[in-house]
Amino acid sequence: MRILLIGYGKMGQTIERLAKAKGHDIVGTLTVDDAHTLSSYTSEQVDVAIEFTSPDAAVENIITCFKNNIPVVCGTTGWLQHLPLVKEKCQELKGSLLYASNFSVGVNLFFHFNEYVAQKMQQHPNYNVAVKEIHHVHKLDQPSGTALSIADGIIKHYPSKKGWINDKTEEPSILGVESEREGEVVGTHIVKYTSENDTFELHHVAHTREGFASGAILAAEWMPGRQGVFGMNDLLQL
Ligand SMILES: NC(=O)C1=CN([C@@H]2O[C@H](COP(=O)(O)OP(=O)(O)OC[C@H]3O[C@@H](n4cnc5c(N)ncnc54)[C@H](O)[C@@H]3O)[C@@H](O)[C@H]2O)C=CC1
Ligand SMILES: O=C(O)C1=N[C@H](C(=O)O)C[C@H](O)C1
DSSP states (O other): OEEEEEOOSHHHHHHHHHHHHTTOEEEEEEOGGGGGGGGGOOTTTOSEEEEOOOTTTHHHHHHHHHHTTOOEEEOOOSOGGGHHHHHHHHHHHTOEEEEOSOOOHHHHHHHHHHHHHHHHHTTOTTSEEEEEEEEOTTOOSSSOHHHHHHHHHHHTTOTTOOEEESSOOOOTTEEEEEEEEOTTOOEEEEEEEEOSSOEEEEEEEEOSSHHHHHHHHHHHHHOTTOOEEEOHHHHHOO
């Protein structure tokens, strides 16, 4: 496949290496300095774009791909407040987008376990539930996109939780989502249930970025010929 990489930082470079090893062509690698050239790419030259940039750049990049008829896989986090606009534009322009807060197969399985456990544990109010994420110091958004997906998966099943806060909390009606920034940590997510009698955790640790990159490439291979907004559930069938 002919892949355009929008964003050529830690993720873009990892995806380039793995995609080439699978025999794909990288037709361009865009950074913040040549972002304006994105509008010159068309579906004649590109089968799919993979977008890993920054929270303030993703929406414009996605919409430009819709306008140019290029399917786009987006892993950038921190822009989901604009998802309703992106869905509207996708429909209007007959675009195709696959977004995932985390492309790792392990994390997508974690999302399912998380919901299963939340459904069971909301019946046991003697347990407090809390979320924690740890990432490298360069990360721009907080909480992580993955932590927000996890929080949504818990709140959906907890009638007692009215929302989340990006901090620890003792308030039972609010889910605490704590963020820590430390060195070069790739990405750690923990859901912790604590009672006066015991503690248990769901714990995912990413050791490298290759898990994210290979999931994004799988998504890119799945995209051509599809129209609409998709997620990892649509292709992984976990
Ligand atoms: N969904 C997932 O599985 C994962 C998501 N991420 C997310 O991906 C994003 C990027 O992460 P990293 O690669 O670690 O960041 P990075 O800071 O290493 O690289 C960002 C790249 O985007 C470029 N860029 C910024 N604005 C741009 C624009 N308007 N047009 C084109 N390029 C632009 C920068 O020049 C740089 O090359 C972050 O939002 C991060 O949270 C990161 C890892 C996994
Ligand atoms: O910025 C990162 O590095 C990561 N971002 C994603 C997120 O916000 O959840 C996924 C992964 O944890 C790494």
